[in-house]
Amino acid sequence: MTRRAKATAAPSPWSSQSERERERAAKREAVLRTAARLFNTRGYHATSLDEVATALNVTKPTIYHYFANKDEILFECTRRGLDAIIEASRRTAAQGGSAAERLRGVLTVYALTMMDDFGICVARTQDHLLSEPSRQQFRALKREIDALIRHLVVEGGVDGSVQVRDVRIATFTAAQALNGLGNWFNPEGPMTAPEVADQVVQTLMAGLTGRGAATD
Amino acid sequence: MTRRAKATAAPSPWSSQSERERERAAKREAVLRTAARLFNTRGYHATSLDEVATALNVTKPTIYHYFANKDEILFECTRRGLDAIIEASRRTAAQGGSAAERLRGVLTVYALTMMDDFGICVARTQDHLLSEPSRQQFRALKREIDALIRHLVVEGGVDGSVQVRDVRIATFTAAQALNGLGNWFNPEGPMTAPEVADQVVQTLMAGLTGRGAATD
DNA sequence: TCTTTTTGTTACCCGTTGGTATACGAGTTA
DNA sequence: TAACTCGTATACCAACGGGTAACAAAAAGA
Numbered sequence: 001m002t003r004r005a006k007a008t009a010a011p012s013p014w015s016s017q018s019e020r021e022r023e024r025a026a027k028r029e030a031v032l033r034t035a036a037r038l039f040n041t042r043g044y045h046a047t048s049l050d051e052v053a054t055a056l057n058v059t060k061p062t063i064y065h066y067f068a069n070k071d072e073i074l075f076e077c078t079r080r081g082l083d084a085i086i087e088a089s090r091r092t093a094a095q096g097g098s099a100a101e102r103l104r105g106v107l108t109v110y111a112l113t114m115m116d117d118f119g120i121c122v123a124r125t126q127d128h129l130l131s132e133p134s135r136q137q138f139r140a141l142k143r144e145i146d147a148l149i150r151h152l153v154v155e156g157g158v159d160g161s162v163q164v165r166d167v168r169i170a171t172f173t174a175a176q177a178l179n180g181l182g183n184w185f186n187p188e189g190p191m192t193a194p195e196v197a198d199q200v201v202q203t204l205m206a207g208l209t210g211r212g213a214a215t216d
Numbered sequence: 217m218t219r220r221a222k223a224t225a226a227p228s229p230w231s232s233q234s235e236r237e238r239e240r241a242a243k244r245e246a247v248l249r250t251a252a253r254l255f256n257t258r259g260y261h262a263t264s265l266d267e268v269a270t271a272l273n274v275t276k277p278t279i280y281h282y283f284a285n286k287d288e289i290l291f292e293c294t295r296r297g298l299d300a301i302i303e304a305s306r307r308t309a310a311q312g313g314s315a316a317e318r319l320r321g322v323l324t325v326y327a328l329t330m331m332d333d334f335g336i337c338v339a340r341t342q343d344h345l346l347s348e349p350s351r352q353q354f355r356a357l358k359r360e361i362d363a364l365i366r367h368l369v370v371e372g373g374v375d376g377s378v379q380v381r382d383v384r385i386a387t388f389t390a391a392q393a394l395n396g397l398g399n400w401f402n403p404e405g406p407m408t409a410p411e412v413a414d415q416v417v418q419t420l421m422a423g424l425t426g427r428g429a430a431t432d
Numbered sequence: 433t434c435t436t437t438t439t440g441t442t443a444c445c446c447g448t449t450g451g452t453a454t455a456c457g458a459g460t461t462a
Numbered sequence: 463t464a465a466c467t468c469g470t471a472t473a474c475c476a477a478c479g480g481g482t483a484a485c486a487a488a489a490a491g492a
Contacts, residue, residue: 042344048479050480059441064481070481129259169416169419172396177390177393180391180392180395180396181392203423207419208419208423240469264448266449275471275472277451285451286450
């Protein structure tokens, strides 16, 4: 582990700086995780930054050293969740298979994300909690996800693997049901997150593909 | 409209009192409606009682003349919504037809309720906003609705009109999708509330009955 | 070793808002 | 007219919580 002076490539003077940056980023993430958990259990307004700070063994001004204000913290929490969905969805959507198969994959990813800290935060964050600029980004990210799903539904309509009356309604129904997971899922419950995700997605897909619920 | 002294039964001295009570109740309702609308647009915490009062051409202490505290106002708002669903669902569920038919009726009522002021309030009220006693009642009412739906799903499993893998999952999926309406529906949008309700319920029923989405 | 930057603290400010004490006027009763 | 009730307003309080100023200490750099 000891790094000898000239041993590795470029033991440049920047190393310490990048190290700093990494630590700073790690601390930001820690703040976000802790904040997300607290927001999720007590609610945004009911969670003071003092509480967040205390949970991190730190004081409030320290938090302000890493974030401009409370709004930024909330927004970054939701962005973690939304980005996770978008990124994983893009990967899934780019794979092979019928539109229905890819849709199932995307919905499953969505479902899984909605059951972790940041996903739950997304589900519970009503947009009037955010400042105007944050709200706009928040909405934009959500629209992106909506567009991704909608696109697959349309594609499925073309290749015949998906059958719905109204694309908007179908997309909305699926997305809302999955958002609900954020409020409903209990890790201490009888089913694991992947099990729940599979089951819910299956129920939804039954409605979207017209193949009915498999009762195998 | 004029009520002559002894004309109707018992022109008792209480008449003025009952009149008072009716007016009082009407004012309570007005407060709730106004509060619900404001809560829905700005959020609970972001809505001060001063704002509610101003919207009613009144001052804050007047509101306290009708309600003990802000919590009671929020809870009563949600109760209006939940009661509406429960009552209408009971009626619908008691009618004839297959379990699937009755389930469709209940879901439709649910959907419609979730698109009016009090229903939206239900959808947006996270239970940590309520005080402990209110929260318990709130949850109890929600459980009642869940039980109603779940019962119909089970019944449908017996008479064969509904096919699902897991009753809890299926019930949850439907309920969450409908809750989502409260956040999503826009009265100024292209579809009316009943249209949206029908479409969403149809999508859900396709998943629950295994009959597929009718694309007629 | 001296200086600068980073990270953190203590102490404080101040706006907002839920909630209340109190008074006042109008209608009702006696 | 005196007394009581009801609905409402004025004026106020106390607490909470977001945000900041100023300072301390440690680490990095020179």
